[in-house]
Each structure stands twice: as structure tokens, then as C-alpha cells.
Amino acid sequence: MKRIKASIIGFGSVGQGVARVLLRKKEELSSMGLDIAVVAVADSKTAVIDQQGVDLAMVLERKASEGIVGDEHITGHDIIRDIEHDLVIETTPTNIDTGGVGLQNMLTAFNKKRHVVTSNKGPLALKYRELAALAERSGCAFRFEATVGGAMPLINLIKDTLAGNDVISIEGIFNGTCNYILTRMMEEHATYELMLAEAQELGIAEKDPIYDVEGIDAACKLVILANAIFGMDATYKDVHVTGISRITPEALMLAETDGYVIKLIGEVSKNRIQVAPRLVPIGHPLAVGGTLNVASLQTDLAGPVIVVGRGAGSIETASAILSDIVSVYKD
Amino acid sequence: MRVSMDIELQDAPGQLVHALKPISEFKGNLVSVVHHHEKRTPRGTIPVQVVFETESLSISPLIKKLEELGVGVIRVNEEKYLERGTVVLIGHIVHTDLEDTIDTIDKTGYAEVVELHLSMPSINKSSSASFKLDAVGKKELRDAISLLRSIANKKDLVLIEPIESEIL
Ligand SMILES: NC(=O)c1ccc[n+]([C@@H]2O[C@H](COP(=O)([O-])OP(=O)(O)OC[C@H]3O[C@@H](n4cnc5c(N)ncnc54)[C@H](OP(=O)(O)O)[C@@H]3O)[C@@H](O)[C@H]2O)c1
Numbered sequence: 403m404k405r406i407k408a409s410i411i412g413f414g415s416v417g418q419g420v421a422r423v424l425l426r427k428k429e430e431l432s433s434m435g436l437d438i439a440v441v442a443v444a445d446s447k448t449a450v451i452d453q454q455g456v457d458l459a460m461v462l463e464r465k466a467s468e469g470i471v472g473d474e475h476i477t478g479h480d481i482i483r484d485i486e487h488d489l490v491i492e493t494t495p496t497n498i499d500t501g502g503v504g505l506q507n508m509l510t511a512f513n514k515k516r517h518v519v520t521s522n523k524g525p526l527a528l529k530y531r532e533l534a535a536l537a538e539r540s541g542c543a544f545r546f547e548a549t550v551g552g553a554m555p556l557i558n559l560i561k562d563t564l565a566g567n568d569v570i571s572i573e574g575i576f577n578g579t580c581n582y583i584l585t586r587m588m589e590e591h592a593t594y595e596l597m598l599a600e601a602q603e604l605g606i607a608e609k610d611p612i613y614d615v616e617g618i619d620a621a622c623k624l625v626i627l628a629n630a631i632f633g634m635d636a637t638y639k640d641v642h643v644t645g646i647s648r649i650t651p652e653a654l655m656l657a658e659t660d661g662y663v664i665k666l667i668g669e670v671s672k673n674r675i676q677v678a679p680r681l682v683p684i685g686h687p688l689a690v691g692g693t694l695n696v697a698s699l700q701t702d703l704a705g706p707v708i709v710v711g712r713g714a715g716s717i718e719t720a721s722a723i724l725s726d727i728v729s730v731y732k733d
Numbered sequence: 734m735r736v737s738m739d740i741e742l743q744d745a746p747g748q749l750v751h752a753l754k755p756i757s758e759f760k761g762n763l764v765s766v767v768h769h770h771e772k773r774t775p776r777g778t779i780p781v782q783v784v785f786e787t788e789s790l791s792i793s794p795l796i797k798k799l800e801e802l803g804v805g806v807i808r809v810n811e812e813k814y815l816e817r818g819t820v821v822l823i824g825h826i827v828h829t830d831l832e833d834t835i836d837t838i839d840k841t842g843y844a845e846v847v848e849l850h851l852s853m854p855s856i857n858k859s860s861s862a863s864f865k866l867d868a869v870g871k872k873e874l875r876d877a878i879s880l881l882r883s884i885a886n887k888k889d890l891v892l893i894e895p896i897e898s899e900i901l
Contacts, residue, residue: 659850662895
């Protein structure tokens, strides 16, 4: 049995999902020879540390009832720097202007020779090259499947399952919030404002929806793909972005009459990275509805490959994190 | 454009090659050749149906050349526009000179706006429109859409284009 000491830095929707999944999959993990002991958990204010492994069920309960994870007043960053462990699960908020604490957390983790598995897009959309190079120099794994399509497998699909293929282009829907709003506008012939409000009420869109609806979130995901898959050195400022806030119900109806739906489509290939509303033929594999994400890859050997999945959600995103953890340790 | 041509050949060896050579010299891309060997004409010639694509806008020089070579050209059918595409525009489409938007495409000579549906919910709200474009080929359709893209940029309109795999 391999004992892995891990920390969970950031204990919101995704961090808690990871805790739940680790509890739920304890047996499966041990049948793979993995015993993952979470020795530290941190949120923005507090932390809990136990070298024997913290009781995740109790931490989840405390977070739910008191809004904190523990009594220690040590930051996530200091945990990464000072507490002995192997793997940092980094799930703090995405900040695309500076990289936020996530960037510092990841840099320190690699400097301390700890592996990083993350769902945090900010640092990767800004400083991918630097992080990947440092991870490599430190002999650390750096895994980020959850940053791109949530539970929809894409990076590992390309790197493992489709190994040997050249990916020519990737095109798809990388933001479930926009997909939901556009799908509902079409169904109800309703305005953007109305369906945004509905999405906010359902918790599908944030109070401040700019990041999603203006295509910035999708742009960050494409930048991660551009860097990790296409070997580019791009930041999200290199992406040509148009969001969905100016789409009208009339435009959706005119498109429908001509046999199309309108989707916010992200597209990346060697010579362009772009996010824009596009016409997708009704019945085309990219024309998925609701909050689903979808990606269509063009590859040189396998031809077209299409994946559809949930781009967000607590447990769904934790699923991608778990598969990254397993792939770090299985070999 | 795509050209379909009925020609007549003398019944002698090498005549087909003889007739096809000018077409390839004319940079015509052969799509099909149907040789009706059994259907000899009363003139003793053999009818052949040739279909090819070409970037040239006029094929009269080719016809002239064929006739000089003794190949009878019986019927020519030019289909100018091979590709059709749809785009959607949103914004102040009418007040930013719709006629100019359409003209810019029509003036290219390789593409035309052939259908336009406009929806104007109320005066101060954005209008939406779907445009159908015909173009002489895939490349020209893409060029026409790029042209619309720069017009949309200038006029602050949102242009919604078909996904890549649609036009490829
Ligand atoms: N939610 C999804 O479905 C999803 C999907 C894919 C990727 N992601 C990405 O995953 C990350 C986490 O998302 P989320 O939905 O879980 O966000 P969230 O619910 O807002 O949780 C963020 C967590 O980070 C904590 N935090 C903030 N600043 C911190 C600091 N300086 N040190 C340590 N912890 C800190 C917060 O603490 P408090 O609890 O004290 O506020 C909170 O627990 C984000 O980068 C997001 O973009 C999310």
C-alpha cells in the first residue's frame, strides 16, 4: 500500500467535493494500492492539520455548520511551505489578473517538491510555461484535467488514450453557464436578461456573471489547451473573445429557421484561439443542450473524436481531480 | 464555378485526350467524364459529357480553343455559385446602412447575398438578421464571411458564423 500525504487548499464547492469523493472511494483506492491521507485542509480563514490524517467527514460537517474547517490560523500557502506532504490539491478561486493565491501555492509546492493536482484555471491561463517548467525541474507531477472541461475528459484523453496522435484542432462548448442560457433562450424565446436571471436563481450562473457570459472562462480553458496540447505560449489575452450578452431571441429564432442553434464555441488550433457565438447545425454533435460541455477533436490518426460531459459541479469536478491523483501514483 | 459541357468527338483513337487537354490547360478540375460510345450521333461523332470546376469567370476562351481543335461544343451549362452559407448579424443593422453591408458582398463578383431575413422588435432594441450568401467556391465563401466580419467590426454588429466543420 502506498501512503500518500495530501493537502486540500481551498475548501469550497470543489475542495469539499474532493473530500466527499475520497471518503466515498476509499476502498476502490486501496484496491489500487493507494491510501490517500489528507494531512491538512485550508480555506480562506482557517486550517486543520493532522499528520495521522484529518477526519474529512468531520471537516465537511464543520465547514457546513460553522463555515470554517478548523481552529488553526495558518494559511494554505504556509501549509504548502511548512507541512511535510507529497501532494497539493489546489482548489482556491480562479484569479485571471494575477493568478491569485493559487499561483503562489503552486510555485511553492513545486519548490518544495510536492506534486500538484488542481482545478484552478488562473495560474495556468497566465503562467503555464513557468509552472510546467518548474514542475519538470523539481521532478513533480502537474495535473489539471479539471481546469478545462470539469468532468469531461479531455487532456488525459489526448495525452494517454490518444497518445501518438497529433491534434489538429479542438472545437467545442467549454462553458456550461452560457450553454444553459442560450439553450433556455431558444426554448422559451426569452431574452438574455431573463434567462440569465433564471440561471442565477438556479445557481448555474454567478451573481457576477461577467466571467462566464463574456467568454473569459472559456478563453482561459482554451489557453490551457493551447499551452498543454499545442505547445503554444499563450495567455488569455491572446484569445479573440466575444461573449453571449448581445444575443437576441430573434437571432436564435432566425438561426433555427435555417436549421441552426447558436452556441458559444471555443476553438483552438496552431494558428488561432477564439471564443465566439457560432451557428451549429441542429443535430450536429456539438449542438448539445443544457449545461453540458462538449469538445470535438480533429486528430491525424484517429480522425474526429468527440466527448460530451459535465463541465462543472462539485462531485463532477472532483471526479477529474481524483483521476489525476490516481494517474500520478499508479505508475 | 462548375461547368457541365456536352461535346462531340471524332471516332478516332486519342480524341478524348485531345479534347480534355485544353480543359486542364485552362486549370479546369475534372469532376466527371461520361463517354457515350454506344450513342453515336447521326454525324458519326461520339457524344461526351464533361463536368469540371474552374476558377475562371469566363469560359469562352476555352470553347474557342476546343472548336479550333475540331471538338464540337454542343451545350454549356455554367453553375456560378457552388457554395451557400448562412450567417446571423445582431445590432443596429438597418441604421448602419444595410444596403452598404449587402453591396460590399455583392460587389466582390464572387459572392452575393441571396436571402435576408430581418427581425426588428422595436426601435431602440437590437435587430437581428440572417443572411444567406452564395459564393463561387469554398474559399470565396470564407472570404465573403471575412469581409462581413470586418464590416461587423466597423459597424459594431455581432456576426455569428457557422462552425468550421460546416464550411470545411
Ligand atoms: N465549481 C466548479 O464546478 C468548478 C469546475 C471546474 C473548475 N473550478 C475551479 O476550481 C476552483 C475552486 O472552485 P469552487 O467552485 O470550489 O470555488 P469556491 O466554492 O469559491 O471555493 C473556493 C475555496 O477557496 C478558499 N480560499 C479562498 N482564498 C483562499 C486562500 N488564500 N487560501 C486558502 N483557501 C482559500 C475559499 O475559502 P472560504 O471557504 O473561506 O471562502 C473556498 O473554500 C476555482 O479555481 C474554480 O475556477 C470549479
